[in-house]
Amino acid sequence: MTDKVAKLTLGDQSYEFPVMSGSVGPDVIDIRSLYAKTGLFTYDPGFTSTAACDSAITYIDGDKGELLYRGYPIDQLAAESSYIEVCYLLLYGELPTKAQLAEFDTLVTRHTMVHEQMHYFYRGFRRDAHPMAIMTGVVGAMAAFYHDSTDISDPEQREIASIRMIAKMPTIAAMAYKYSVGQPFVYPRNGLDYASNFLHMCFSVPAEEYKINPTIARAMDLIFTLHADHEQNASTSTVRLSGSSDANPFACIAAGVACLWGPAHGGANEAALNMLRQIGSVDRIPEFIARAKDKNDPFRLMGFGHRVYKNYDPRAKVMQQTAKEVLDLLGVENNPTLQVAQELERIALEDPYFVDRKLYPNVDFYSGIILDAIGFPTSMFTVIFAMSRTVGWIAQWKEMIGDPQKKIGRPRQLYNGSPARDYKPITDR
Ligand code: CMC
Numbered sequence: 001m002t003d004k005v006a007k008l009t010l011g012d013q014s015y016e017f018p019v020m021s022g023s024v025g026p027d028v029i030d031i032r033s034l035y036a037k038t039g040l041f042t043y044d045p046g047f048t049s050t051a052a053c054d055s056a057i058t059y060i061d062g063d064k065g066e067l068l069y070r071g072y073p074i075d076q077l078a079a080e081s082s083y084i085e086v087c088y089l090l091l092y093g094e095l096p097t098k099a100q101l102a103e104f105d106t107l108v109t110r111h112t113m114v115h116e117q118m119h120y121f122y123r124g125f126r127r128d129a130h131p132m133a134i135m136t137g138v139v140g141a142m143a144a145f146y147h148d149s150t151d152i153s154d155p156e157q158r159e160i161a162s163i164r165m166i167a168k169m170p171t172i173a174a175m176a177y178k179y180s181v182g183q184p185f186v187y188p189r190n191g192l193d194y195a196s197n198f199l200h201m202c203f204s205v206p207a208e209e210y211k212i213n214p215t216i217a218r219a220m221d222l223i224f225t226l227h228a229d230h231e232q233n234a235s236t237s238t239v240r241l242s243g244s245s246d247a248n249p250f251a252c253i254a255a256g257v258a259c260l261w262g263p264a265h266g267g268a269n270e271a272a273l274n275m276l277r278q279i280g281s282v283d284r285i286p287e288f289i290a291r292a293k294d295k296n297d298p299f300r301l302m303g304f305g306h307r308v309y310k311n312y313d314p315r316a317k318v319m320q321q322t323a324k325e326v327l328d329l330l331g332v333e334n335n336p337t338l339q340v341a342q343e344l345e346r347i348a349l350e351d352p353y354f355v356d357r358k359l360y361p362n363v364d365f366y367s368g369i370i371l372d373a374i375g376f377p378t379s380m381f382t383v384i385f386a387m388s389r390t391v392g393w394i395a396q397w398k399e400m401i402g403d404p405q406k407k408i409g410r411p412r413q414l415y416n417g418s419p420a421r422d423y424k425p426i427t428d429r
Helices: 034-038 074-080 083-092 098-109 118-122 131-145 155-181 194-203 214-226 234-243 249-260 268-279 282-293 314-329 336-350 352-356 364-374 378-401
Strands: 005-010 013-020 058-061 066-069
Touching: 005 034, 013 034, 066 074, 066 083, 066 314, 074 214, 074 314, 083 098, 083 194, 083 214, 083 378, 098 155, 118 131, 118 155, 131 155, 131 249, 131 378, 155 194, 155 249, 155 378, 194 214, 214 314, 214 364, 214 378, 234 249, 234 378, 249 378, 268 282, 268 336, 268 364, 268 378, 282 336, 314 336, 314 364, 336 352, 336 364, 364 378
Parallel strands: none
Antiparallel strands: 005 013, 058 066
């Protein structure tokens, strides 16, 4: 709380509301007593001006293009840390010691297998089902397989559920992929690190040996790290809202997966690569730029713009560099998709439409190029985002459940429908 107060005048009445400060970032006006004092609600569709919770996990300064996990800048974590260390940091608040990291890594590694019966569960899906549809179903179904970690009032069960989800998400995602291509499921290998194990489960087949390239594994780990958390975005808010009713953690994360699927959110990486392919060559870019600017055309440049970043998304910078490294490694010269992406970025960043609206490439603009080069079909892109974000969702869910001020989320509305009226029998309508 600060000494500052916000004054609201309504007619001849004046009301005061306390102003609260966080450690960094804008202050907030505490309007919890607004309805009781004034009989009014606030109106903020899309929550553009509303802080819905306190959080100590992730901080974004959208004007500076800054992203911090527990205070550590994303570019430092991308350069020096690993996804598993970032998971520890997000969950427990501090970087681990060597012993803590080893213990955590072992714990996650020992939970990577899924209940054998889950294999049969997959067979209920059509072969051509989108893997995100499978993820939504299978993650929710975990509550049916792991009953012993659904009591959210027990901190130990909360912890076990968290570890289970971080550990099993890559297995579930790889199984969704294998199912869609008609190949046998591949069991996890405990001797491999998190990213290498995921590549192994996706790309190895019983018929021959699969060698993991360390540069590809590093790029994969980086993609996981860059997507690990992003404060109160749509899917995280969905997880919090679901969890606010005391729903079990698997159901909450399944809700997050479902929300992430939308093309305005995690589905943008798939949409961005499809768009780059649709553009196809550099000479067609002006046509698509014109469409993006045309208000009568619903087309948008996918992978461009962000609700919070009004500057270059710091994750996109790392992704752009990694995309070049991966393509170089794979010997992909003159990749037309990368060329279209780079030229599109250059043109858009000089165009007054994009400059005035502060529309910059976001994390999804380059991630698809990397995932495509590694060999993933576009339908897996959002699945990989969901896997990476699981730790962020869990950290945020645990923070909320542990907060003594937790309340069920229950927004209000501005009602525009009919006032009360009498029911008419069907013969009189
Ligand atoms: N292409 C063309 N115009 C755009 C774009 C775009 N990608 N994004 C925003 N605009 C325009 C929009 O038409 C509006 O113009 P005007 O003021 O003239 O009406 C202005 O910029 C502000 O847009 P908005 O829709 O009010 O902004 P928002 O904060 O509600 O939306 C967004 C943010 C990410 C949904 C939007 O920028 C978008 O649809 N981008 C494309 C999808 C995408 O890349 N999403 C991934 C986001 S990052 C990863 C994640 O969070 O999952």
